[in-house]
Amino acid sequence: MKCHVIDALEFVGGQCSALYPEKPIYDIPAYPTIMAEELITKLKEQAAPFAPTYHLNQQVIGFRKQENGTFDVVTSKDIIINTKAIIIAAGCGSFGPNRPPLDNIRAYEGTSVFYSVRNKIAFADKSIVIAGGGDSAIDWAIELSAIARSITVVHRRNKFRCAPESTSKMEQLVALGKIHIAAPYQLHQLHGENGNLESVDLIDFESSLKNIKCDILLPFFGLSMDLGPILEWNLHMEKKYLSVQSDSMQTSIPGVYAIGDIINYPGKLKLILTGFAEAAIAAHSIYNLVYPDQPLHFEYSTTKGVKTDEKV
Numbered sequence: 001m002k003c004h005v006i007d008a009l010e011f012v013g014g015q016c017s018a019l020y021p022e023k024p025i026y027d028i029p030a031y032p033t034i035m036a037e038e039l040i041t042k043l044k045e046q047a048a049p050f051a052p053t054y055h056l057n058q059q060v061i062g063f064r065k066q067e068n069g070t071f072d073v074v075t076s077k078d079i080i081i082n083t084k085a086i087i088i089a090a091g092c093g094s095f096g097p098n099r100p101p102l103d104n105i106r107a108y109e110g111t112s113v114f115y116s117v118r119n120k121i122a123f124a125d126k127s128i129v130i131a132g133g134g135d136s137a138i139d140w141a142i143e144l145s146a147i148a149r150s151i152t153v154v155h156r157r158n159k160f161r162c163a164p165e166s167t168s169k170m171e172q173l174v175a176l177g178k179i180h181i182a183a184p185y186q187l188h189q190l191h192g193e194n195g196n197l198e199s200v201d202l203i204d205f206e207s208s209l210k211n212i213k214c215d216i217l218l219p220f221f222g223l224s225m226d227l228g229p230i231l232e233w234n235l236h237m238e239k240k241y242l243s244v245q246s247d248s249m250q251t252s253i254p255g256v257y258a259i260g261d262i263i264n265y266p267g268k269l270k271l272i273l274t275g276f277a278e279a280a281i282a283a284h285s286i287y288n289l290v291y292p293d294q295p296l297h298f299e300y301s302t303t304k305g306v307k308t309d310e311k312v
């Protein structure tokens with residue numbers, strides 16, 4: 001079977017990558033301890049021979065049943081994927097950044113405005129404004145100060161909400177002129193052209209403005225989660241959880257399956273381990289839908305192996 005993976009985030013990994021990439025997990029079988037991000041790297045590696053197509057940074061907004069029984073899945077980037085089966089593994093809903101309320105911010109996203117740092121080398125020799133006062137803002141200000149041309153941290157209070165070691169490290173870098181602090185200030189307006197930022201206006205409580213020249217803005221105001229469109233898909237739900245048949249993971253709509261934190265059934269555990277097992281149950285059930293004329297002969301991976309020389 002072939003698989004397309006769609007996620008609202010600009011990277012795969014759900015909660016592991018978005019919420020706790022550097023936390024150790026202790027209950028993944030065969031790993032006495034593994035960092036969440038490392039688990040995701042290994043899962044991607046394990047999925048690679050099956051050549052999944054990833055569609056990131058876009059939300060699934062809905063699906064339409066076709067006359068031939070297949071579904072058209074529609075994303076927020078107007079991509080339409082025709083499929084015989086859908087698996088909803090939407091956790092607590094789409095993750096999205098908490099955007100600062102600036103009129104034209106979306107025009108700069110992906111070129112000058114980023115809500116996470118995936119490849120820090122891309123920020124070498126850039127003039128960067130980092131907005132926020134928590135751990136992410138301060139940790140990245142410290143980290144990027146080693147390679148950026150300039151770093152300005154904008155925060156609406158004079159006090160930062162981060163680990164005390166980070167505060168003292170930042171103070172040292174401020175004293176060395178590697179980091180500049182603009183506080184108490186808030187982001188007010190962006191200036192630039194064609195998605196390329198040239199400067200940012202900041203405003204304080206007395207409404208006086210300050211302009212900072214910059215190429216990059218990194219707003220770190222946390223992530224929000226939103227079940228959003230899923231609530232409108234006419235799937236049976238109980239208390240915001242999708243109901244599934246526990247022997248197949250099928251939802252109330254035939255051909256639409258659900259696994260992971262978004263589902264509930266008697267005895268459900270919200271664990272990664274449980275999600276893995278639910279994915280296997282759903283995949284086995286879906287095989288009959290994708291290949292109705294080919295009976296599925298249950299085989300162990302030790303017997304069957306993984307086909308690396310051809311597209312599966």
Ligand SMILES: Cc1cc2nc3c(=O)[nH]c(=O)nc-3n(C[C@H](O)[C@H](O)[C@H](O)COP(=O)(O)OP(=O)(O)OC[C@H]3O[C@@H](n4cnc5c(N)ncnc54)[C@H](O)[C@@H]3O)c2cc1C
Pocket residue numbers: 006007008009013014015016019020024025026027058059060061089090091092093094095096227229230259260261262270271272273275
């Ligand atoms: C701090 C913390 C520590 C944890 N520690 C452990 C642990 O030690 N062991 C353990 O087993 N579990 C742990 N968990 C729980 C574990 O992370 C979850 O059980 C697991 O991530 C659930 O996986 P999931 O795929 O169901 O959902 P998620 O990981 O939430 O992923 C859902 C994904 O779906 C995307 N999405 C949702 N709706 C849409 C849409 N409409 N369109 C596109 N994309 C969409 C979201 O953006 C998200 O990326 C922890 C959780 C937290 C928060």
